[in-house]
Amino acid sequence: MKTDELIGLLAADAAPVPRHEGQRRLWLALGGGGLLALLWIALAYGVRPDLGQVFFTPAFAMKEAMPLAVLAGAAVAVYRLAHPGARLGGWTWAMVAPVLVLWAMAGWVWWQAEPAAREALLWGSTWRTCAVSVLLAALPVGACLFWALKGMAPTRPALAGAAAGWLAGATGAAVYALHCPETGMPFMAVWYVLGMTASAGLGALVGARGLRW
Template sequence: MKTDDLVSLLASGAGAVDPGAARRRWSLALSGGTLVATLLVFAWLEVNPALGRDARAPMFWVKEAFCAALAVGALMAVARLGRPGAPLGGLRPLLALPVAALWMLAAVVLLTADAAERSDLILGISWTECSVNIALLSMPVFAAMVWLMRGLAPTRLRLAGAAAGFAAGAMGALVYTLHCPELEAPFLAIWYVLGMLIPATLGALVGPRLLRW
C-alpha cells in the first residue's frame, strides 16, 4: 500500500475524537482499582478498631496528607508520561517534597526521643508486614494504572511504568491507613515509603514490556 493510500484510509470516515473517553477511562481506572483495594482491606486485613480515636490525632492526618500528596503527584506524572512530548516539569521536586518533609519530621522525632524509645518509633508493632501489605494492596491499582497507560501513548516506558507503580503504591498506602495502627513519623518515613517503592520498582521492570505500542 502506498503512503498516499494509507493516508486516505486513515482519514476517510475518521470521526471526531470523543473528549469524554479519556475522562471515563481515568475515572474507571481510579475508582475500580481503589475499590478493589478497599474491599481487600475489609476482606483480608481488617479495619483498625481504633480508627475513630486515631482520626483525632494530628499525626493521622499527616499520614493521610503524605499518602494523598504523593498519589496526586504520581497520578499527574502518569498523565504527563502518557502523552508524547509532555514535559515532567516540576513534578520531580513536587514528589520529593512530601518525602523530604516526612523524613525531616522523623529525624526531629528520633533526635528528641529517649535512646530507649527509638527502636519502637522505627519498628512500631507492624514493621514486618507494613511494606508488604501496602505493596499487595497496590496491586489492583497497579493493574488499573497499566490498563490506563496502555490506552495512552507513553514514550519513556521504564519511567512511565515506574510512575504507574508509584501512583499505585501511594494509593495502596492511602487505603492501607484504614487498617494501619501506626502513627509515628519514623515508622511511616521508612515502611510506607518502602511499600510504595516496591510497586514502583515492579513498574520500572515490566514497563518496557507491558506498555509498548
C-alpha cells in the same frame, strides 16, 4: 502496499476522541483501583476497630497526609506521561516532596526521642508485613492504571510505568493506613516508603514491556 495507501487505510475509520477521554480513563482507573484496594484491605486485614476515634486526630492526619499528597502530584505526572511530548516539569518534585518532608520530620522525631525509644519508633510491631501489605494494596490500583495507560500514548513506557506504580503505591499506602496501628513517623518514613518504592519499581519493569507501542 505503499506508505500513502497504508496511511489512508488506517485513517479511513478514524473518529474523533471524546473530549477529556484521557482524564476520564485515569480517574476511572484510580477510583476503581482504590475501591478494589479498599475491599482487599477490609477483607484481608480489616480496618482499625478504633478508626472512628482516631480518624480526626493529628497523628492519623499526618499518617494519611504523605500518601495523599504523593497521590495528588503523581496523578498529574501520570496524566502528562500518557501524552507524547508532555514534560513533567515541577511535577517530579511534587511526587517526591511529601516523602522528603516526612523524612525530615521523622529525622527530627528520631533525634528528639530518648535512645531507648528509638527502636520502637523505627520497627513498631508490624515492620515485617507493612511494606508487603502496601505493595499488595497497590496491585489492583496499578493494574487499573495500566489499563488506562494502554489506551493512551505514553512514549516513555518505563518512566510512565514507574510513575503509575508510584501513584498506585501511594494509593495503597493511604488505604492500608486505615488498618495499620502504627503512628510513628520514623516507621512510616521507612516501611511505607519502601512499599511505595517497590510498587514504583514493579511499575517500571512492567511498563518497559507492557506499554510499548
